[in-house]
Amino acid sequence: MKIFLVLFALVFCFTACQPENRIYHEHQVLSPDLEWLKEDVKEFEVAIKDNSVPYDMSLTFRYATGYQFQTANIKVTETSPSGKISVKEYKLKVREENGDYIGEPGYDIWDSQHLVEEDKQYEETGVYTYKMEQVTPADPLNFAMEIGLILDKVVQ
Numbered sequence: 001m002k003i004f005l006v007l008f009a010l011v012f013c014f015t016a017c018q019p020e021n022r023i024y025h026e027h028q029v030l031s032p033d034l035e036w037l038k039e040d041v042k043e044f045e046v047a048i049k050d051n052s053v054p055y056d057m058s059l060t061f062r063y064a065t066g067y068q069f070q071t072a073n074i075k076v077t078e079t080s081p082s083g084k085i086s087v088k089e090y091k092l093k094v095r096e097e098n099g100d101y102i103g104e105p106g107y108d109i110w111d112s113q114h115l116v117e118e119d120k121q122y123e124e125t126g127v128y129t130y131k132m133e134q135v136t137p138a139d140p141l142n143f144a145m146e147i148g149l150i151l152d153k154v155v156q
Contacts, residue, residue, distance in 0.1 A: 081126025
């Protein structure tokens, strides 16, 4: 019963705190061993119903204290509904130059959110697929826990 109440509270908090312009928000667990293998590609499917407005796209990265790099290097492959492919690489800064962690702390877990594309304009409506993989020099990438994608309509 306690587990049910905790899960209910978490779901309530995550859904109640969403901005009204948010159209997509998903996180995927990387590994129970706190690592992200290079071959572990995560896939997200986003339905774009309105391509007349711009969107802000953010990546989220959850990691644990002990993360050894200043950035998490992520390759994102976007496939449009018609099959057009676009590949971009992002360096998500998760540690300051002095070694301090960046993000919202929760004991030894850190949540960071990174705006990677501002005012993104989609060419067509339909389901876009995003594949994310880590391209940081290490394999596995230790102390990595989750990767996520957020898409918000830009309020005019």
